[in-house]
Amino acid sequence: MNARDHNEAMVWSGIGAIALALAVAIGAFGAHGLRGKLDDYSMGIYERAVFYHFVHALGLLVLPLFIRAGVLTQAVGARICVLLLAGIVLFSGSLYALAITGVRVLGAVTPFGGLAFIAAWVMLGWYLLKFA
Numbered sequence: 001m002n003a004r005d006h007n008e009a010m011v012w013s014g015i016g017a018i019a020l021a022l023a024v025a026i027g028a029f030g031a032h033g034l035r036g037k038l039d040d041y042s043m044g045i046y047e048r049a050v051f052y053h054f055v056h057a058l059g060l061l062v063l064p065l066f067i068r069a070g071v072l073t074q075a076v077g078a079r080i081c082v083l084l085l086a087g088i089v090l091f092s093g094s095l096y097a098l099a100i101t102g103v104r105v106l107g108a109v110t111p112f113g114g115l116a117f118i119a120a121w122v123m124l125g126w127y128l129l130k131f132a
Contacts, residue, residue, distance in 0.1 A: 008074055008078065009064035009067040010064060012060055012063060012077070012078070013060070013062075013065075015081070015085065016059070016060030016061030016064075019056075019060055020054065020057045020061060022053070023050060023053040023054040023057055024054075026096065027047075027050040030047065034046065034100070042098075042100075045095050045098055045099040046096060046099035048095060049093075049096050049099065052087075052091055052092050052095075053088050056087055056088050056117060057088060059084050059120070059121075060081055060084050060085065063077060063080055063081055063084070063124070064077060064081075066124075066128075071127070071128065071131050072127055072131075076127055080120045080123050080124050083120035083123070084117070086113070087113045087116035087120065088113070089113070090109055090110070090113030090116060091110055091112075091113025091117060094106050094107065094108075094113060095107075095110055
């Protein structure tokens with residue numbers, strides 16, 4: 001792995017770390033700032049958004065290790081990371097907005113984020129099995 005690929009891979013880990021910090025902050029905001037302001041249904045949606053945000057941000061943090069190990073190319077790793085980030089924005093972002101605003105049409109965006117998550121994990125699995 002050349003220095004440029006190493007640096008690009010670490011950018012994704014940095015984005016993952018920031019996404020994790022945001023997940024903690026958004027979760028804390030929900031637990032302390034929104035408790036009592038949202039009904040149980042909306043709070044459940046919000047908490048689900050935080051959970052998926054957190055899990056997939058961990059993926060962003062860890063995935064570059066596969067690039068550094070030479071298991072994934074920089075290009076493949078970057079595609080997977082883009083899908084994970086898009087999933088966080090579309091899935092969790094739409095659920096955050098839905099929970100806070102109650103505007104149900106925002107839920108129409110959520111499946112696109114879910115598809116991005118699924119595509120990222122399937123792509124990772126495919127390349128890991130190919131490498132095995």
